[in-house]
Amino acid sequence: MDSTKNTEETAINIPESKSTKGKHVVYTATPHHQAGWKRGVGIFDFILRICALVAALAATTTMGTTDQTLPFFTQFFQFQASYDDLPTFMFFVVANGIASGYLVLSLPFSIVGIVRPHAAGIKLLLLILDTVLVAFTTAAAAAAAAIVYLAHNGNSNTNWLAICQQFTDFCQRVSGAVVASFIAAAIFIFLVVLSAVALRRH
């Protein structure tokens, strides 16, 4: 009785495991391919975020540490240019600092997007926040660019004189910071497009 029961059991068990194995392979073929594509997008997203972080940090620190003192001075005061002389440059430092902080905080979510490629909610959240940050970093970069342009060229109509003839080093560093911030904004736009394409293929 016992032996027949055993053989029956094994006889039943073997085809069962085979069929489930076969089914498993057939069933998950397409999702696996999709998941691989999504994982690639997730890794690309993570790399882009690190690039944007580098750009935003470079913009913040370059602008924040810019401070030039001219080698000559009058009886009353020494000529000095610093980023906190202009409110626009202070906004630039704050905005790029916030962008850097956001990028650091978004890295774990980006990793979750790699590990669990089908988590659409996280992608949507990152897309919305990235869009806000596009506006934020672009505003900072454009406002600073307008002031830097004025500092380089001046404006005869409003009688604002160019200050870059004196503060050459200051203007160069500030221009570099503006370019870094524009690069960060461009990467944010690319991140939004990437998330949108990934969301569409869901």
Place this chain on the structure above:
Amino acid sequence: MDSTKNTEETAINIPESKSTKGKHVVYTATPHHQAGWKRGVGIFDFILRICALVAALAATTTMGTTDQTLPFFTQFFQFQASYDDLPTFMFFVVANGIASGYLVLSLPFSIVGIVRPHAAGIKLLLLILDTVLVAFTTAAAAAAAAIVYLAHNGNSNTNWLAICQQFTDFCQRVSGAVVASFIAAAIFIFLVVLSAVALRRH
């Protein structure tokens, strides 16, 4: 003969039409609900685009027609302020003009999104272009805002004097244009979020 055929036909026809009607209702219950939701989003998208168009056009025309001549003049020239005195304001007019043009061109695509709610490709295209326009309008508004701030307050460190004490009307109109452009940028951000949510539910 004819009468029986007629009654047979009616007898057959009635249950057939009933069954197809019943099947139709059961089959399309969920998609119809989805399509209705998507159509609502599409109509909201269309209304938002018209609002953004009004804001962008208001920004363009307000800035473009701003031209103030002061009632006093010296021997050599009359004091006059116009938007084309400052390159930033010219960029502002061009950028908001392009945004208005894009919004007009995007309206037909938005209507296609209402008529065919499942056309994901159009939504994705609009989302990507809207994101670029977020950066564009924000850049114009922020750059103009930086200059307007300078015109209002001046800057003692760089020896740039405030010009709004003289050109009161000019400064008021320009400030209004900047606010309109920021509103357009905010609507663009909202349009991107709306498209992303609609794409997610695809």
